[in-house]
Amino acid sequence: MRTVVLTKGVPDFREGQVSFDEDGHLERGKTPTVMNPNDKHALRAALQTKVRNGGTVSLMSMGPPGYEEVLQEGMTDVYADDCYLLSDREMGAADTWATAMTVATGIQNLEESPDLVFAGFKTADGETGHTGPQTAWCLGMPLVTHVVALDVDEEAGTLRAKRLVEGDVEEIETVETELPAFVVADPEFEPTYRKAAHRLAWKDLREETRERAESFEDHLTVWDHADLNLDPDYIGLDGSPTIVAGVDPIPRAPSEREATVVDPDDESGMEQVFDELAPYAAGD
Numbered sequence: 001m002r003t004v005v006l007t008k009g010v011p012d013f014r015e016g017q018v019s020f021d022e023d024g025h026l027e028r029g030k031t032p033t034v035m036n037p038n039d040k041h042a043l044r045a046a047l048q049t050k051v052r053n054g055g056t057v058s059l060m061s062m063g064p065p066g067y068e069e070v071l072q073e074g075m076t077d078v079y080a081d082d083c084y085l086l087s088d089r090e091m092g093a094a095d096t097w098a099t100a101m102t103v104a105t106g107i108q109n110l111e112e113s114p115d116l117v118f119a120g121f122k123t124a125d126g127e128t129g130h131t132g133p134q135t136a137w138c139l140g141m142p143l144v145t146h147v148v149a150l151d152v153d154e155e156a157g158t159l160r161a162k163r164l165v166e167g168d169v170e171e172i173e174t175v176e177t178e179l180p181a182f183v184v185a186d187p188e189f190e191p192t193y194r195k196a197a198h199r200l201a202w203k204d205l206r207e208e209t210r211e212r213a214e215s216f217e218d219h220l221t222v223w224d225h226a227d228l229n230l231d232p233d234y235i236g237l238d239g240s241p242t243i244v245a246g247v248d249p250i251p252r253a254p255s256e257r258e259a260t261v262v263d264p265d266d267e268s269g270m271e272q273v274f275d276e277l278a279p280y281a282a283g284d
Contacts, residue, residue, distance in 0.1 A: 001055030001154060004107055004114040005046045005078060009063050009070040010125040035070045038120035041185040043078040045150065046118045048191035050079060053152050058110070060279070062086040062094070062102055072134075072216045079209040083216060088224035090232040095242035096130035099237050100174050103131070104138035105228045116152070116159070117141065117182045129184075136182035144175060145184040147193070152179070164188055172193035 012032040022248040050057050055081045061067050064087060071083040086106045094102065107117065117139070121164030136143040149162040159181045165171045193199050212219060225232060232238060 001049060001053040001116070001152065002112050002114045003046050003049055003055060003057045004110070004117045005039075005042055005057060005059050005074070006103060006117065006119045006132070007039040007043070007059055007070060007081070008036045008120075008123055008131075009067045010036045010059065010123055032088055033070065034251060035073050036120055036123045036125075037186075038119075038122055038124070038187060039074070040077065041187055041189045042118040042183075043074060044191045045183060045185045045189055046116070047078045047148065047202075048193070049116060049150075049152060051193060051198050051205065053154055055115075056081040058084060058114075060084040060086070060106055061104065061107070062091055062099055064092075068217075068220065069073065071220065072213055075208060075219070076213040076242045079205040081212075081273045082219040082220075082221065085222045086228070087222055087238075088225075090225045090230075091236045091238065094235060095240035096126065096128055096134055098237075098239040099131050100138055101239065102225075102228070102235050104135050104281070105230055106223060107135075107139060109223065109228055113180065115179045115181075117180070119182070119184050121184060121187055124206050132182070132184045133284050139182065141180055141182040141183070142177040144177060146186040147183050148172070148186050148188045150183065159183070207217035208253050239276035249276060250256075263265050 010033065012034045046057050049055075057078055059071050059074045059078065059080045060083070063070075063085070065085075067087070068083075073083060074080060075083055084106060086102055091098075091102055107114065109221055112240055117136070119135065121132075122129035123131070132144055133145065144159070144161050145162060146164040146166075147161045148164050151160045152158075153160065157179045158176055159179055160174065160176045161183065162177060163173050164186050165173045193202060225235060262273055264270065
């Protein structure tokens with residue numbers, strides 16, 4: 001079973017140091033970066049597949065050299081075998097379409113075609129949820145979104161998945177498709193390991209990958225646009241049909257906030273705290 005997981009670094013908005021250039025484009029090299037939170041659900045789905053079905057897992061991301069730390073974190077989380085970073089200036093300032101074109105080409109450049117590709121629901125810096133489905137379209141793979149549970153039948157070459165359908169009420173829909181397939185994991189995804197053999201395999205993989213992640217550079221491949229034979233006119237900013245009309249900075253929270261210190265031994269003070277919090281506990 002050959003699996004690829006797409007992940008991305010996003011600005012760490014907690015630091016309050018998000019940097020934009022004069023044209024409104026995010027300067028990722030000058031902005032603290034963390035792994036996109038929704039990608040962790042895709043990592044868990046890929047890990048479940050590796051534990052249950054064996055095989056290899058590769059992580060892939062597009063971004064500046066600083067994304068190597070994100071890949072190292074992902075390697076530890078998903079017990080990945082190797083990592084791929086698509087990175088050069090020609091890829092910079094890409095919108096979702098140009099990103100999908102680049103990532104799809106990276107996947108097609110792998111020595112072995114994947115049986116499954118996993119992506120997160122959406123990114124914290126874009127919130128569009130477009131990149132995963134657009135990448136699936138570029139690859140010509142069947143797409144299953146909002147996946148909350150899945151099983152792979154290697155012998156039959158099929159994926160059976162439960163997906164969350166939101167409407168007037170939330171419903172679970174069960175679908176089946178042939179491999180290879182593209183999966184967008186929902187935040188509600190929870191991995192399950194029903195057999196003792198699965199739990200033992202999970203433990204063995206954890207120890208093995210901790211050692212691998214310490215020297216993850218030995219398992220990292222970096223490709224630029226020339227390595228992927230990509231035309232600069234169709235990637236990065238030049239290949240992005242999206243136009244940024246403007247950017248509004250996120251205001252920083254005040255560094256000092258008013259606070260009342262109450263001694264736990266002060267009965268009167270604690271009664272005031274209780275009276276203040278009681279309406280919220282009641283749902284008001």
